[in-house]
Amino acid sequence: MGSVIAPQKSSAQAYQIDCAILLCLSGGWPDSVPCARARGEFIRRITPWPVEPPLQIWRCPMGAAYQPSGNTNSTARIYDVLLDDAGSLPQSFLASPKEPMPAVLRTTDPRDGQPPNGLALRLIQDRADIDISGPEFNFVRSIRVFDVRYARQHESGRDGDCNRNATVVLGTYGTQGDFSWVRSGLNALPEAHVGLERWGQNCPSIYLRSVFVDWRDYEGNYGFEQVDY
Template identity: 40%
Template sequence: MGVAFSPLESPGPAERLFDTAFQATLPRQSFPDDGQVIKVQTTDGADIDISGDAFDFVRSIRVYHIQYRQHENRDGDCNRSDSTRLGSYGVQGDYRWTRSNVGQVPAASDLSIPNGCGSYFYRSVFVDWRDHAGNYGSEEVRY
């Protein structure tokens, strides 16, 4: 997805609170239970040639950022909003986002738009892939 991780020295609780309160433009960082900090860095693709068939599993990874809502307004009109995007990897591991829609989200997702125009809101990140043996896998996180 265009990122790499590098461990940093973990700041103390007071420094983390200060960063959160006064430096909101900094990227958010995760602090695992062991106190190790992970720094996110952008990358331009793979450091090695991954264009061969052995790396098809990398290009099979698809990331759906699903943002869908619908509701009926006072006039009885159905208002729908679909901001779904699809992230995928290119031949050399370059990552890109393209427009998509909920109709392209795989059935393995928990997305379940009701018939008619009932009030519905769904937001998640859904990732699916095929491993080196061709087996299908997926994960989804609602937020």
């Protein structure tokens, strides 16, 4: 498999692309240029090495755009956060990079540039900057990243025993979009994963390293990608 050299991205581009990933993923990756770019970056991040969280929601400052209200329905909430007034992806997703926007809760009084009532700006790191614990954001928590770092099955030449060794870690998202890794195993791999179908059947020679990511969009439709290396 040939190597691909990816261009370096500025922090401004990272901000734009993560908002696009969030919106396009929720809608099942609709056919559009911004969503094609977003999905390309989503997959690039799981292409070793290193394996990154495919959605880095903390790079998308939703708190700057969203004002919660009691009568906002679940679907509208996602689009209110990320869509412009015309109901389409903001031009910032398509335009050249601008100055990066920090993921902060905007408590500054615009009249004097100072936080009101002595409140300081709160930097939100490694999680969303608004409450995404509701079911409308389940599509974020549905994302799973299986890193099959090593899976080998082979017959020992000396005694004929079948040797099997595997190391798998699973990356998942928490309630507020925080990402973490835990040790997992081959039996946890989804059915859509390919390359290990003969694992445990007699002892055919198998060697595989792969990263597999799957998800469900806002409507519950299943999607996945696999990268072997």
